[in-house]
Amino acid sequence: MSSFQVSRGTPRSAFVPSPVFVGILALVAVSGWMTWTGYGNVRVDVFLLVLSGWVLSLCLHEYAHALVAYFSGDRGVADRGYLTLNPLKYSHPLLSIVLPLVIVVLGGIGLPGGAVWVDHAHVRNKVKESLISAAGPATNVLFALLLAAPFAFGAGDDLRLALTGSGEVVVLGEHGPFWLALGALAFLQVTASVLNLLPVPGLDGGNLLQPWMSPAYRRTYDLFAPYGFILLFMLLWQPTVNHYFFALVTWLAGLIGVPEIGQYGLEFMRFWSDR
Template sequence: MSSFQLSRGTPRSAFLPSPVFVGILALVGVSAWMTWTGYGNVRVDVFLLVISGWVLSLCLHEYAHALIAYFSGDRGVADRGYLRLNPLKYTHPLLSIVLPLVAVVLGGIGLPGGAVWVDHAYVRSKARESLISAAGPATNVVFALLLAAPFAFGAGDDALVFSGGTVSLGPHGAFWLGLAALAFLQVTASLLNLLPVPGLDGGNVVRPWLNDAYRRAYDLFAPYGFIMLFVLLWQSRINVWFFDAVSWIGALIGLPDDLGQLGLAYMRFWSD
């Protein structure tokens, strides 16, 4: 890659992970160890694992957009700091970090965000434009598969122990609850990001292939994509259909039924 970078004047430092990202990665590792060993308040450990793991996935989601955009012609993503995995460089940190975190804590849903600004004037192919938009959701899909893989092979089967009508955590049960919660969030994020909603990744995958009239209509509704998504999920029947689909996909990749939602409830250490 070095010759490619140097020939276009992009410094190597533009590709180095930022200290902020290294700190996030360290927090994921430490919180995973704390959760595995039951260090301190284990519910706080699970909270830290889920939140830091979710922020890590958000960074990689946006990085995937930027990396594909870079190789598709927009070298400006390097100048804007998008290739250093620093969430503080996002154009909309409120939408990309704060709002998704609030959604995770309060609603248990992996809300998609919008952050990386791509100069499409340098992207000369409709296929590449779609690929840039699809790269983010693809990272969520990969994350979901990786996180669900241990469960598919039988790990975490003893996360919960049923005895005498009561339920307790099994060996390393808190860790498996946290991992299941993260996998559940990735499934919700994958599904939401692939919906063809204007302004979101799924809609942006389709946009380059629309004719001029439909593209103008798309651009008109794109700024309200988040609001449209909230309105759709606010409808009780659609909400039920959505989570039924998430449960079905989770079961398909080996995620135990309801374990992810239990993990999300368990991480809320401030509640009973």
């Protein structure tokens, strides 16, 4: 055991980023360079940057939950490997990583995944329980603001789209594809922030409120919690709900400076399509 311990019984190695996470960071950096320089097929570059950046944000989202849980009393998150930022350690990797990636590719929505498992028996404080739930969405909000910051300082002002004679869409402007990908990532973070803060049973927004409910309401909440994700998924595929949801997200994204064209990056990255 290392001589340095963050807490009794927790070695320093529990906080060391895993090789898997380092690999994700490397993919973000390489795909970012490819997109910046226009290396190869630019639509593939944008695809790699958006997806690797999205996975990175998912890891940080779950890490925030685990880190706050650790300092709130649940030291077991260290033993479960959540503090190493390794997505393969999540209790539901399929829900936490694979499904959100598929939804991003198909629908352009930052759908929240399955959260890390927290033993609330060791967290005996309502404020701390709510903070654990709020930590993940707060990470998405911060990520959205950081990604939007360059646009506030004029980056990507010359970004625009054009059609070639063959009908192919091209991205114009200095480093246009990079800024398009960054705008798409920022837009995704706004969608994730909104969805994660909705008071839906089983999701972060609902879990944030759950500690403050009366015992009767908590029992009802716990009954519906396993199905909250499915309910949200079904609602988002309803045309009317989908329209109002994206209208809200577009408005919020505009408030923080994300260019409206950034949303198109989620379509542009589908290099296998005609658009």
